[in-house]
Amino acid sequence: MFFYYLDLAWRSIKKTPLLSLLMVLAISIGIGITITTLNVYQLMSENPAGDRSDKLHGVQLWSQGKDAWKEFNGQVTYQDAYNLRKSDVPVRQTAMFVTGLALQTEDPDFSPLLESVRVTDSDFFEMFSVPFLYGKAWDKGVDTEAMYQVVINEDLNKQLFSGENSIGKTLYLDRKPYQIVGVTKAWSPSPLYYDVTTGAFKDSAKLFVPFSLAPIEEYQSWGNNQSWKREPINNYSQRLSSEMHWIQYWVEVQDDKQRDEYAEWLTRYVEQQQLIGRFESPEAAAKVSNVEQWLKINEVVPEDNKILVGLSVLFLLVCLVNMLGLLLAKFLKRAPEVGVRRAIGASRAQIFSQHMVEVGLIGFGGGLLGLLWAWGSLSMLSAHFDLEAALTQLDLTMWIVAPSIAIFAALIAGVYPAWRICSTNPSAHLKSQ
Amino acid sequence: MLSMKNISKVFKTDLVETHALRDFNLEVKEGEFVAVTGPSGSGKTTFLNIAGLLEGFTHGDYFLDGVNISNLSDNKSATIRNEKIGFIFQGFNLIPDLNLAENVEVPLRYRGFNSAERKRRVQHALEQVGLAARMKHLPSQLSGGQQQRVAIARALAGEPRFLLADEPTGNLDSMMARQVMELLEEINRAGTTIIMVTHDAELARRAQRNIQIVDGQVCDFTMYQHGAVADKPHLVAGDKRAVEPSSVEAEEATS
Numbered sequence: 001m002f003f004y005y006l007d008l009a010w011r012s013i014k015k016t017p018l019l020s021l022l023m024v025l026a027i028s029i030g031i032g033i034t035i036t037t038l039n040v041y042q043l044m045s046e047n048p049a050g051d052r053s054d055k056l057h058g059v060q061l062w063s064q065g066k067d068a069w070k071e072f073n074g075q076v077t078y079q080d081a082y083n084l085r086k087s088d089v090p091v092r093q094t095a096m097f098v099t100g101l102a103l104q105t106e107d108p109d110f111s112p113l114l115e116s117v118r119v120t121d122s123d124f125f126e127m128f129s130v131p132f133l134y135g136k137a138w139d140k141g142v143d144t145e146a147m148y149q150v151v152i153n154e155d156l157n158k159q160l161f162s163g164e165n166s167i168g169k170t171l172y173l174d175r176k177p178y179q180i181v182g183v184t185k186a187w188s189p190s191p192l193y194y195d196v197t198t199g200a201f202k203d204s205a206k207l208f209v210p211f212s213l214a215p216i217e218e219y220q221s222w223g224n225n226q227s228w229k230r231e232p233i234n235n236y237s238q239r240l241s242s243e244m245h246w247i248q249y250w251v252e253v254q255d256d257k258q259r260d261e262y263a264e265w266l267t268r269y270v271e272q273q274q275l276i277g278r279f280e281s282p283e284a285a286a287k288v289s290n291v292e293q294w295l296k297i298n299e300v301v302p303e304d305n306k307i308l309v310g311l312s313v314l315f316l317l318v319c320l321v322n323m324l325g326l327l328l329a330k331f332l333k334r335a336p337e338v339g340v341r342r343a344i345g346a347s348r349a350q351i352f353s354q355h356m357v358e359v360g361l362i363g364f365g366g367g368l369l370g371l372l373w374a375w376g377s378l379s380m381l382s383a384h385f386d387l388e389a390a391l392t393q394l395d396l397t398m399w400i401v402a403p404s405i406a407i408f409a410a411l412i413a414g415v416y417p418a419w420r421i422c423s424t425n426p427s428a429h430l431k432s433q
Numbered sequence: 434m435l436s437m438k439n440i441s442k443v444f445k446t447d448l449v450e451t452h453a454l455r456d457f458n459l460e461v462k463e464g465e466f467v468a469v470t471g472p473s474g475s476g477k478t479t480f481l482n483i484a485g486l487l488e489g490f491t492h493g494d495y496f497l498d499g500v501n502i503s504n505l506s507d508n509k510s511a512t513i514r515n516e517k518i519g520f521i522f523q524g525f526n527l528i529p530d531l532n533l534a535e536n537v538e539v540p541l542r543y544r545g546f547n548s549a550e551r552k553r554r555v556q557h558a559l560e561q562v563g564l565a566a567r568m569k570h571l572p573s574q575l576s577g578g579q580q581q582r583v584a585i586a587r588a589l590a591g592e593p594r595f596l597l598a599d600e601p602t603g604n605l606d607s608m609m610a611r612q613v614m615e616l617l618e619e620i621n622r623a624g625t626t627i628i629m630v631t632h633d634a635e636l637a638r639r640a641q642r643n644i645q646i647v648d649g650q651v652c653d654f655t656m657y658q659h660g661a662v663a664d665k666p667h668l669v670a671g672d673k674r675a676v677e678p679s680s681v682e683a684e685e686a687t688s
Contacts, residue, residue: 430522
């Protein structure tokens with residue numbers, strides 16, 4: 001019967017094109033706005049680590065003094081990063097920060113570029129599932145015995161080497177030669193969860209260099225640098241030994257047991273630091289958070305965004321009330337035909353189903369048109385407000401979510417009109433035809 | 434086949450109660466062709482609606498084909514309407530957006546027949562009324578008489594045991610009316626029980642039995658039109674003496 005109802009619905013829509021269009025428009029505008037806000041919300045709140053979310057953990061240390069900030073900081077000091085790297089509990093671990101370096105090639109005609117570069121350990125690539133086009137990460141030995149090696153991304157490889165295999169070639173960063181050991185495929189998790197300190201919605205770096213080079217090359221931090229203590233930082237050595245928080249630290253554990261084991265290791269580390277008088281606060285502690293928790297702690301999705309989604313849903317409700325009125329008018333006009341159908345054997349349930357299928361079809365149309373509205377709104381937001389591209393692309397799931405929400409919402413709006421029409425007394429209209 | 438005992442139907446509003454039927458008693462046997470007459474507002478249509486399970490009743494007992502109709506669920510009523518009853522209306526009541534075949538097919542859809550069976554029955558029903566060649570036409574492309582024949586085909590497609598006709602010739606000229614009546618007689622001869630509400634005395638006379646309804650009550654029976662005839666009718670509730678249709682007509686004219 002479903003296809004019969006679908007056929008009747010399509011005929012009915014064609015019979016009253018203007019009224020049907022009004023209903024489709026009403027629901028599509030509501031859906032368009034809802035999907036726009038939902039799309040932004042979803043892209044913001046997505047957990048890009050997927051099933052590795054519970055294995056990857058951001059590390060936080062309450063290393064600040066008594067009178068400093070009263071919460072865990074998202075970054076650690078270089079001293080702590082240096083010490084944490086000595087733990088053999090995690091499967092993998094990496095310290096990292098972002099710097100900026102002038103990029104040159106061996107081509108004398110190439111104009112230098114200023115590029116942001118992620119300074120990190122070799123484990124970074126496996127931990128965050130970075131796919132490689134050519135080569136691989138530098139060897140683990142480079143994390144302790146520094147070497148001038150670099151991993152670049154596909155875009156940069158195209159720009160510099162026309163996309164050819166560039167492994168073994170040399171790049172100059174701040175005039176120092178670096179050997180290319182790996183070219184990553186296009187990869188940019190959104191949000192950029194492993195470093196949310198300067199905004200979670202930005203592209204990943206185009207270049208990666210070993211963390212072990214930091215004390216040698218004295219890379220400056222292009223990220224957040226937070227100090228709680230008044231201390232002289234006049235040179236790089238002082239920066240490295242300072243209490244400034246500027247390094248992100250992540251570990252990968254196999255399971256919850258290993259996570260607990262690592263948490264215990266961190267507790268012992270904190271106690272040790274307290275003993276030597278470095279961690280002054282009695283609240284000194286350590287914390288590990290998986291990706292899901294990390295996104296919450298860092299408030300990657302602002303509260304305002306949730307309110308906006310709520311408001312757009314309210315707007316959708318207003319559209320549905322409008323649709324309900326139009327449906328009621330349309331269905332009640334059909335009472336004589338329904339009377340005939342009832343007389344010749346249709347049950348109330350069949351009449352109800354017939355009309356709900358029509359409502360669903362209108363909702364489906366509204367959902368598709370709503371997607372176009374959403375796509376237009378996101379493009380407009382992108383063009384006029386200079387938002388990150390990661391936030392203004394229409395997520396693929398929305399092609400299923402939008403029609404589903406539209407059909408569901410339309411069905412809710414259609415329940416009352418469909419119930420009214422199936423409840424009318426058929427005999428009341430049989431004489432009047 | 435149809436048995437109504439002490440049926441009453443009361444329409445209530447805040448201010449007034451209207452007794453459309455009161456102590457209504459009727460027995461219709463299988464294969465009968467019964468004409469129901471009566472003045473406007475007497476309760477003929479209410480009777481037909483109750484008989485066709487389109488309306489409930491306030492008191493009494495109604496058995497159709499042995500099934501007690503009191504307190505039937507909507508689904509059950511719809512199934513009985515679909516399987517056992519065919520309706521023919523004065524205004525034809527064809528669905529204007531559907532072509533003839535699709536109109537005739539509607540009750541078969543609700544009955545759950547497969548496509549081949551529906552096609553076969555539609556073809557057969559339209560052939561019975563002589564409109565098989567026009568099955569792709571829309572109702573608006575037909576004359577009133579042809580539309581009524583399509584309505585009859587729709588009623589027949591489900592092979593009902595019981596046909597309810599509410600002034601089936603009311604919107605037709607006399608020639609068309611005669612043709613429709615002949616069709617109904619043919620259907621009746623094939624075994625279908627027919628109850629027909631009509632204002633047309635001539636048509637009523639062609640039925641096997643006449644019932645007159647006055648003020649919501651069965652007034653008189655004519656037991657087999659062509660059989661014994663009694664004297665002038667007395668319009669008293671429950672009076673079961675036979676009466677000639679011409680007398681009914683006379684009474685109707687004076688009411």
